[in-house]
Amino acid sequence: MTAAVAQIPTTDVFKAVSSAPRISSRDQEASPKPRDIHTELHFYKDPEDGGPPHPTYVDRPETYERPHETHPVVIRDVRGREAEYTLDRNGFEFIRRPALEKDFLDDEQVKAIYYPEVEQLLKDATGATKIFIFDHTIRRQPAKSSSRSPALRGPVQRVHIDQSYDAALSRVPHHLPEEAEELVKGRVQIINVWRPIKTILRDPLAVAEADSVSESDLVIVPSSTRPARARRTR
DSSP, X not given: OEEEEEEEOOHHHHHHHXXXXXXXXXXXXXXXXXXXXXXXXXXXXXXXXXXXXXXXXXXXXXXXXXXXXXXXXXXXXXXXXXXXOXXXXXXXXXXXXXXXXXXXXXXXXXXXXXXXXXXXXXXXXXOOSEEEEEEEOOOOSOTTOSOOOTTSOOOOOSOOBXXXXXXXXXXXXXXXXXXXXXXTTSEEEEEEEOOOSSOOOSSOOXXXXXXXXXXXXXXXXXXXXXXXXXXXXX
């Protein structure tokens, strides 16, 4: 997963300049028959003492472990309907573009080769005038591995959002202090770009359609070392 801050034009311009190859109807016809999945997902659980959410510490991975509530859900398989979803309307979008980077083993090589690819992809897809990539994660480690290596971050086994609204905006002056004042006058967006490196056999990625999540269900979980960028998760 690659995370980027993008300055985005208005919605009308977004539709006019978008040129990255989406999933075409021909691609959809070749996809396997879709099947929905009945499963359970882990959601945020309020502390037993009735207090506020316990903060997380970036340098203490054990603080990310917290009680959760498990609820039955239906994961909709959208194969054959990928073209129906857009970033502006649904909060996610499918784009087909092969990568030059294939191994994703060396961080410096990822930054040198893959970052420019993602930057161009986002510009083509959104019409953004500026892209700044501030992080990437290669999810290789099994979720239950005992290793805490930051270089081997496995899949996250709970429903969450990476940034709160205020935290997202605070990324701009944090990463681009000299340009921040002008950039925040326009539309700024954080976009995560996910790409499967190999065929997914376990822990597949699921995303929530934007209008399926109520604002009242979002809970801010502060990060003690980055108080201005508290995460919002439920």
